[in-house]
Amino acid sequence: MPLPGTDPGTPFLLRSVYLKSLRDVRHGLVGWSIGIALLVITESLIWPSFRDMPDIEKLFSQYPDYMQRLFDVSAMTSGIGFINSELFTLMLPVLFLVHAIGRGARLVAGEEEDGTLDVLLVTPLSTTRILLEKAAALVTGVFALGLVLYVVTMTCSLSIGMGIGPLDALSGCLSMVLLGSEFGLIALAAGAATGRKSLAVAVPAALAVAAYVLYVAGLLVTSVDPWQHLSPMEQALASGPLGGGLPLDFLWLALGCAVVTVATLPMLDRRDIAAPG
Amino acid sequence: MEAAVRTSGLRKEFRGTVALQGLDLVVPPGSVFGYLGPNGAGKTTTIRLLTGLLRPTSGTAEVLGLDVASRPDEVQRRVGYLPGRFVGYPDLTGGEYLRYLAALRGGVEWSEVDRLADRFELDLARRLGTLSHGNQQKVGLVQAFMHRPDLLVLDEPTTGLDPIMQAEFLSLVGEASRSGATVFLSSHILSEVEAVADTVAILREGELVRTATIPELRAQVVRRWDVTFVHEVPADVLRAIPQVAEVRVRDRTAHLVLAGSAEELLRTVAPYGVENVETHETDLTEVFLRYYTHEEEPWRVA
Known part of the structure; x- marks a missing residue:
C-alpha cells in the first residue's frame, strides 16, 4: 500500500506503515521459519522408526478415550495422524500463537511504550488507517509462516513418504494461520485499547488458554460439549487439522479475525496516547 | 485572519488530577509563541491536546481554524510536531527514518531534508540507535520542519542541543516565522525563547498566569x-x-x-x-522564576 507521490529514493519497505511493519518482522520471520522447519523435519525423520514399531496399534487402543480424540492417537499409525498428534494439535498452535501474540502486542502497545508512536500519529494518516495497515501486516506475517510450514510439510511428506496430500497440508496450515491471526489481532486490539504491552500479551494468552480448556473440557464432559464449538481452538483443531478438509469452522475463525479487526479500528481515537518516559 | 491556535476553556484531567484548568489561549498567525512554565505546569499536556494525541476533558482547541477533536488528520497534515521526548526507530538510519515519515506525509521535497540536515550538521547515514541524545533531537527537529508546516508545535525543542545548534535552531525558527509559519514552542527557560518569541505565555499549575510580549515584560521588570x-x-x-x-x-x-x-x-x-x-x-528569567515560586506578581511591589 505505498502512498502516491512517494519520493523514488524511499526504500520499498519504508513506503507505508504496512510495509514498514513487515520490515520490522523480517528477521524474526526468518528465525521462526527455520525453527518451524527444523521441528517438522525432525518429527518427520522420527516417523519411519515409529511406523515400524511392532504392536503400536494395540498400545494406543489402551489410551483413554479423550486422549485418543485430543491427540488423534488412533490415527498415529498413519503419517498424517502422526504429524497431527505430534505437531499440529499442540506444538505448532502454541508456536503460531506465541509469534502472533508477540507481534500483535508490539505493533501498537510496543510503539507506544517505546515512544515512537507519537510522531507516527501526528501525520495525515488516520488512526484507523494505521491500525488497519498494522493488522494487515500482522496477518501477512502469520500467513508467511504458514506458507513456510506448508512447503516444509509437503517436502517432508513427499521425500519420506508420509502420505500427506496437498489438500491435507493445506487444511492443517490454514488452521494454524487462522488461529494465530485471530489471537494476534486480539493482542493488537488489547494494545490499541490500553497502550500497555503486558496487557496486550496477557489478554490473548489468557483467552487462548481458556479456549483450549473449553475445547478439552468439551471432549471430557458431555454437558460442555455444545459450548466447545465457541472455542477458536476447537474450530481450528477438531477437524484434524491436517487432512480435515476445509471445515465450515474455519469461517468462524475468519469471522473472528474480521470482528476483532473492526472493533480495533476506532480504538486509538477513543483514548489518550501516553507520553513517553 | 484566523488565529493559528485558539483554545477556549480547554481542560484536561487525568484520573481526577487536573493537568490543565480551562485554558483560553490565542496564538496569532505568523508569530513565534513561547509557552513557558516549570516542569509539570501543563505545557506538554497543552501540546498533546493541540496535536490530537489527547482528548480534552472539556473545552475546545482549534488549530489553523480546524477543531482538533473532530478533524485531527487535517490538523496533523499541517502541523510539524516535536514531542517532548523524541524517540525514533533505533534500527533505522536518520535518512531512512525521514524517508519513511516523508512517504507517510507525502509532498516532502527531499532537498529540504538535506538542507536541514546540513544546517544541523546531522549525519543521515547513521542509525538512530547509535546517535547521541542531541543528534537524535536534531532528527526530531528535521522531521518537524521538513514538510514546511503552517504551524510548528515544538515541546522543549532545545533539549540536548549544544549552544551552537541552539543558535542554529533559533535562526531556523526565525526563518520559518518570516515565511509565514507560526511557531509554538515550550520551554522552562525564558532565555531560550527570549530572542525569538514575539509573545510569551506563562503557565503555572495548569493555569495561564500571564500572556505578554517581551517588550511589555521588560517594561515591568x-x-x-x-x-x-x-x-x-x-x-x-x-x-x-x-x-x-x-x-x-x-x-x-x-x-x-x-x-x-x-x-x-x-x-x-x-x-x-x-x-x-x-x-x-533583575533579568527576565528572574521575573519568571518568581512566577514559578508562588510569589506575588513581581512588578507590584508593596
Missing part, C-alpha cells in the same frame, strides 16, 4: 537601584516619583525599587547632587 547623594537624601522627592515603588534610606544612600522606566527618576534627582548610582538589574 523590577530593578533595585542604590543612589548615593552628595548631601542628604531627598526621600520625599523620591517617594513622589510614580515609578519608585520603595525607598529605604541609609546614611546618604537611598535603596530604591524601581518599576518601569528610570527616566523621571534621573531627571528628578539630578539637581540634588548624585555622587553614585549602583544598579542591580
Whole structure:
C-alpha cells in the first residue's frame, strides 16, 4: 500500500506503515521459519522408526478415550495422524500463537511504550488507517509462516513418504494461520485499547488458554460439549487439522479475525496516547 | 485572519488530577509563541491536546481554524510536531527514518531534508540507535520542519542541543516565522525563547498566569537601584516619583525599587547632587522564576 507521490529514493519497505511493519518482522520471520522447519523435519525423520514399531496399534487402543480424540492417537499409525498428534494439535498452535501474540502486542502497545508512536500519529494518516495497515501486516506475517510450514510439510511428506496430500497440508496450515491471526489481532486490539504491552500479551494468552480448556473440557464432559464449538481452538483443531478438509469452522475463525479487526479500528481515537518516559 | 491556535476553556484531567484548568489561549498567525512554565505546569499536556494525541476533558482547541477533536488528520497534515521526548526507530538510519515519515506525509521535497540536515550538521547515514541524545533531537527537529508546516508545535525543542545548534535552531525558527509559519514552542527557560518569541505565555499549575510580549515584560521588570547623594537624601522627592515603588534610606544612600522606566527618576534627582548610582538589574528569567515560586506578581511591589 505505498502512498502516491512517494519520493523514488524511499526504500520499498519504508513506503507505508504496512510495509514498514513487515520490515520490522523480517528477521524474526526468518528465525521462526527455520525453527518451524527444523521441528517438522525432525518429527518427520522420527516417523519411519515409529511406523515400524511392532504392536503400536494395540498400545494406543489402551489410551483413554479423550486422549485418543485430543491427540488423534488412533490415527498415529498413519503419517498424517502422526504429524497431527505430534505437531499440529499442540506444538505448532502454541508456536503460531506465541509469534502472533508477540507481534500483535508490539505493533501498537510496543510503539507506544517505546515512544515512537507519537510522531507516527501526528501525520495525515488516520488512526484507523494505521491500525488497519498494522493488522494487515500482522496477518501477512502469520500467513508467511504458514506458507513456510506448508512447503516444509509437503517436502517432508513427499521425500519420506508420509502420505500427506496437498489438500491435507493445506487444511492443517490454514488452521494454524487462522488461529494465530485471530489471537494476534486480539493482542493488537488489547494494545490499541490500553497502550500497555503486558496487557496486550496477557489478554490473548489468557483467552487462548481458556479456549483450549473449553475445547478439552468439551471432549471430557458431555454437558460442555455444545459450548466447545465457541472455542477458536476447537474450530481450528477438531477437524484434524491436517487432512480435515476445509471445515465450515474455519469461517468462524475468519469471522473472528474480521470482528476483532473492526472493533480495533476506532480504538486509538477513543483514548489518550501516553507520553513517553 | 484566523488565529493559528485558539483554545477556549480547554481542560484536561487525568484520573481526577487536573493537568490543565480551562485554558483560553490565542496564538496569532505568523508569530513565534513561547509557552513557558516549570516542569509539570501543563505545557506538554497543552501540546498533546493541540496535536490530537489527547482528548480534552472539556473545552475546545482549534488549530489553523480546524477543531482538533473532530478533524485531527487535517490538523496533523499541517502541523510539524516535536514531542517532548523524541524517540525514533533505533534500527533505522536518520535518512531512512525521514524517508519513511516523508512517504507517510507525502509532498516532502527531499532537498529540504538535506538542507536541514546540513544546517544541523546531522549525519543521515547513521542509525538512530547509535546517535547521541542531541543528534537524535536534531532528527526530531528535521522531521518537524521538513514538510514546511503552517504551524510548528515544538515541546522543549532545545533539549540536548549544544549552544551552537541552539543558535542554529533559533535562526531556523526565525526563518520559518518570516515565511509565514507560526511557531509554538515550550520551554522552562525564558532565555531560550527570549530572542525569538514575539509573545510569551506563562503557565503555572495548569493555569495561564500571564500572556505578554517581551517588550511589555521588560517594561515591568523590577530593578533595585542604590543612589548615593552628595548631601542628604531627598526621600520625599523620591517617594513622589510614580515609578519608585520603595525607598529605604541609609546614611546618604537611598535603596530604591524601581518599576518601569528610570527616566523621571534621573531627571528628578539630578539637581540634588548624585555622587553614585549602583544598579542591580533583575533579568527576565528572574521575573519568571518568581512566577514559578508562588510569589506575588513581581512588578507590584508593596
